Amino acid sequence: MSPLAQPPVQVQAQTLAESVVQSVDWLAIAPPTIAAVVGLAVLVADLFVGEARKALLGWASVAGLAVSLLALLPLLDGDRATFCLTGDPDVCSYTADRFTLVLQFLVLGGALLTALLSMTALNDEKKQLPAGEFWFLLLSSAAGAALLPASRDLATLVVALEVASLPAFALVGIRLGDRRSSEAALKFFLSSVTATAVSLLGISFIYATTGTLYLTEIADRIQNVDGQLHTVTQAGVVLTLIGFAFKTAAVPFHFWVPDTYVGAPLPVAAYLSVVGKAVGFSGLILITVVALPSYADVWGPALAALAALTMTVGNLGALKQRSTRAYSAVRLLAWSSVGQAGYLLVPIAAAAYADNTDDAERAVGSTVAYALMYAAVNLGAFAVAALVGRTKTLNRVSDYRGLYASNPLSALLLAFFLLCLAGLPPGIIGLFAKVTVFSAAVDAGLGWLAVVMAVNVVVALFYYLQWTALLFRAREDVTEGETEGETEGETGGETVGEPGPHRVPAPLTAALVLTGIVGIALSGAPQLVLRFAGIGLF
Numbered sequence: 001m002s003p004l005a006q007p008p009v010q011v012q013a014q015t016l017a018e019s020v021v022q023s024v025d026w027l028a029i030a031p032p033t034i035a036a037v038v039g040l041a042v043l044v045a046d047l048f049v050g051e052a053r054k055a056l057l058g059w060a061s062v063a064g065l066a067v068s069l070l071a072l073l074p075l076l077d078g079d080r081a082t083f084c085l086t087g088d089p090d091v092c093s094y095t096a097d098r099f100t101l102v103l104q105f106l107v108l109g110g111a112l113l114t115a116l117l118s119m120t121a122l123n124d125e126k127k128q129l130p131a132g133e134f135w136f137l138l139l140s141s142a143a144g145a146a147l148l149p150a151s152r153d154l155a156t157l158v159v160a161l162e163v164a165s166l167p168a169f170a171l172v173g174i175r176l177g178d179r180r181s182s183e184a185a186l187k188f189f190l191s192s193v194t195a196t197a198v199s200l201l202g203i204s205f206i207y208a209t210t211g212t213l214y215l216t217e218i219a220d221r222i223q224n225v226d227g228q229l230h231t232v233t234q235a236g237v238v239l240t241l242i243g244f245a246f247k248t249a250a251v252p253f254h255f256w257v258p259d260t261y262v263g264a265p266l267p268v269a270a271y272l273s274v275v276g277k278a279v280g281f282s283g284l285i286l287i288t289v290v291a292l293p294s295y296a297d298v299w300g301p302a303l304a305a306l307a308a309l310t311m312t313v314g315n316l317g318a319l320k321q322r323s324t325r326a327y328s329a330v331r332l333l334a335w336s337s338v339g340q341a342g343y344l345l346v347p348i349a350a351a352a353y354a355d356n357t358d359d360a361e362r363a364v365g366s367t368v369a370y371a372l373m374y375a376a377v378n379l380g381a382f383a384v385a386a387l388v389g390r391t392k393t394l395n396r397v398s399d400y401r402g403l404y405a406s407n408p409l410s411a412l413l414l415a416f417f418l419l420c421l422a423g424l425p426p427g428i429i430g431l432f433a434k435v436t437v438f439s440a441a442v443d444a445g446l447g448w449l450a451v452v453m454a455v456n457v458v459v460a461l462f463y464y465l466q467w468t469a470l471l472f473r474a475r476e477d478v479t480e481g482e483t484e485g486e487t488e489g490e491t492g493g494e495t496v497g498e499p500g501p502h503r504v505p506a507p508l509t510a511a512l513v514l515t516g517i518v519g520i521a522l523s524g525a526p527q528l529v530l531r532f533a534g535i536g537l538f
Contacts, residue, residue: 025082028096030071032146038064039139046132054131058119061135065112093153103149110274111142117267119507128175137167149282153213172264184263191256199243205236215291223294247280250306251313261334262327270382273337274375300352311342311456323397350444366440373433377420380515384414402475411471422464432526
């Protein structure tokens with residue numbers, strides 16, 4: 001039957017159906033899709049793989065994440081978009097531009113290194129960590145994290161955020177019969193659910209005043225909101241920022257971080273410190289710089305204040321950690337990650353004060369550059385912590401005393417990673433990243449924030465250098481039961497003396513080598529990461 005012969009209602013319905021049909025660019029969505037498909041395959045394969053061959057699931061997961069990373073290469077030729085409106089092909093839900101690719105590289109690379117660390121952890125804790133479920137949750141979270149920076153509408157953004165977050169809750173509490181792990185997962189879950197609820201309330205206000213979910217359309221329409229709805233719009237902006245502040249562990253929404261990192265398996269803590277932060281910051285950038293540039297007078301000062309507060313509280317929290325307290329090494333890294341989150345917030349706040357779009361994009365590029373540096377060296381520090389934790393189950397800072405005498409390479413690598421985080425030579429990449437962030441604050445006229453950052457960098461030097469110096473001191477034999485900060489069930493008479501020789505598992509060695517190579521290469525040519533991240537975003 002020809003269209004002319006069809007009833008008018010049927011023609012109208014057919015036209016409406018055709019208007020919502022969207023073509024799919026499978027190449028553009030390949031990186032997160034591959035991670036998700038491999039995760040499902042691993043979960044199903046776990047039903048048929050015997051206990052003795054569970055390690056194959058880990059290698060399959062590592063291979064899947066590696067293929068996801070390789071899927072980024074064809075996308076370097078130019079920007080691609082998919083799930084676009086048929087009436088307006090420039091308005092899309094998924095965009096694979098340079099900003100997306102850099103953050104997907106960070107997220108998938110971080111997940112790959114986490115997978116390498118996890119293979120050793122699963123082998124060491126066979127009775128506590130179920131392999132199939134672990135790999136499925138890790139790959140699912142990585143898929144959501146890779147989807148988020150490509151999201152260009154609020155619905156996709158929220159879905160990606162939850163796909164990245166929900167498996168992370170389970171990963172934190174996945175240890176069977178571990179009370180500390182369960183408590184950490186509950187605290188992480190409750191705080192994250194609260195953050196999501198607040199974000200959704202803010203997003204609903206923004207949608208109510210603009211009538212669209214697409215970020216670029218919100219940027220256009222929000223400037224012409226009716227005066228009566230101006231207060232509702234401002235409330236929506238503030239509530240959305242509060243929700244994402246939870247995700248980035250910004251103070252005062254950081255309270256879940258130390259206990260969650262300590263209670264989680266160490267590879268999961270490493271994953272949260274890097275990939276979890278990348279998720280929060282990429283979402284924050286999309287909401288502020290892309291969707292709400294006209295409300296920079298609201299979110300700019302708010303983020304600047306959060307940055308100052310976050311870096312100060314984080315560094316002071318790390319400073320007061322007692323080296324003999326149980327799990328003090330992980331706690332110090334947790335508080336350090338809060339302080340680093342403050343530095344990452346500085347360029348985003350500076351983007352609000354930029355005179356033009358190019359300056360705003362350069363400011364955001366500083367955040368991306370700093371995130372790349374932080375991801376490589378922080379994962380490296382966690383890799384060394386995982387190595388030490390195999391013989392020192394309480395993983396205290398004091399356990400690292402004299403590490404150079406027993407394991408010179410690991411000690412040198414940890415010293416290098418800590419110096420990178422501190423911003424001192426030979427960790428040149430850390431110094432360049434901090435200078436870039438500092439310059440973004442100065443160029444934006446935020447001199448007071450630059451001063452706060454400079455003071456915090458000096459404060460952080462104390463605990464980073466203190467830990468570094470400890471690596472090269474003479475060992476002291478101490479019995480674990482003699483130290484402070486141990487809770488019931490954490491003592492066991494383990495002697496913290498010179499450990500006997502032991503073989504480092506291949507996956508853990510690979511993680512150490514990869515992070516070391518990346519950190520050293522970037523310190524030798526820091527302009528590479530700055531050029532890679534100093535990009536025009538949209």
